[in-house]
Amino acid sequence: MAGWWLVTAVFLLFLILAVTGIIVALKSGIHPEDAERIDAVPKENENDSGTALH
Structure with a gap:
């Protein structure tokens, strides 16, 4: 019985x-x-062309 506990622990x-x-x-x-x-x-305030969104 102790052997199975050892196997489980390992x-x-x-x-x-x-x-x-x-x-x-x-x-x-x-x-x-x-x-x-x-x-x-x-950045959130710029689109792909680099100008600010309005």
Whole structure:
């Protein structure tokens, strides 16, 4: 009986470490400043030609 509790605990530890590793790997590869530089959001008061909206 104690063996199954140990297997369960090790499995849960593995799952937690795997999910944490995936999240860290994804977060380290995402750079929000790249998205702002490549595809900047236009200001709300300007249209495509750069003049103010009325």
